[in-house]
Amino acid sequence: MNLLLEIKSLYLTIGDKKILHGLDLKVCSQEIHALIGTNGTGKTALARTIMGCEGYTPKRGDIFFRGQLINELAIHERARLGITMAWQEPARFEGLSVRDYLRLSSHKTNAASYLEWVGLSPTDYLNRMVDKTLSGGERKRIELASVLALRPLLAILDEPASGIDLLSVDEIVKVIRDFKDQGAAVLLISHREEIARVADRASQLCAGKIVFSGDPDAVAQHYRSRQCNVCDGMVCPDE
Secondary structure: OOEEEEEEEEEEEEOOEEEEEEEEEEEEOOOEEEEEOOOOOOHHHHHHHHHOOOOOOOOEEEEEEOOEEOOOOOHHHHHHHOEEEEOOOOOOOOOOEHHHHHHOOOOOOOHHHHHHHOOOOHHHHOOOEOOOOOOHHHHHHHHHHHHHHOOOOEEEEEOOOOOOOHHHHHHHHHHHHHHHHOOOEEEEEEOOHHHHOOOOEEEEEEOOEEEEEEOHHHHHHHHHHOEOOOOOOOEOOOO
């Protein structure tokens, strides 16, 4: 597979707090790459740095996308290149119908088909309003549908199973695979090893650095042990 995203020796400091420490990561085209780690290890900070969010400019290190250095690109410029992100907390667009919200991704969007992809009935949801009557899980699925509609080259999914009941996890796993089937690579960020098992490859993040990469089952086993060289063999921090 062709290399899509390459991160080299990335350091990020926010205020006086060091977040990322010489992080290296590679994601190939049409690959599901799981990034797992406990809360506070830098997972979401890395996602926001890749996306180019304000306040997440790396101190040093480089981010390449399709071979192009994107360190200086704004968030909308990275989006034009094909990078998009589903946030851990779904976006709130109060007062819009689900149909109109999905059409924000593209005026050509077949909103019904994207709702079906995330396991929601168009008949039941297209005309509903994006408001507090939707559950967190429903919002999360609609957010994922909107990201699918963008047809990205790289979809960063930050804790896609958060707020989802156990019976819906299989639906989310199916959606993650749908991204790949559409031709996208997925950077799947989670603290849940069972979600990471959908991946082609996985990496464990601890204390702002990748400490183990490879087969998802092997990474999950390493993650369960809470052992890593960054922590000098000590138990990694809990959630």
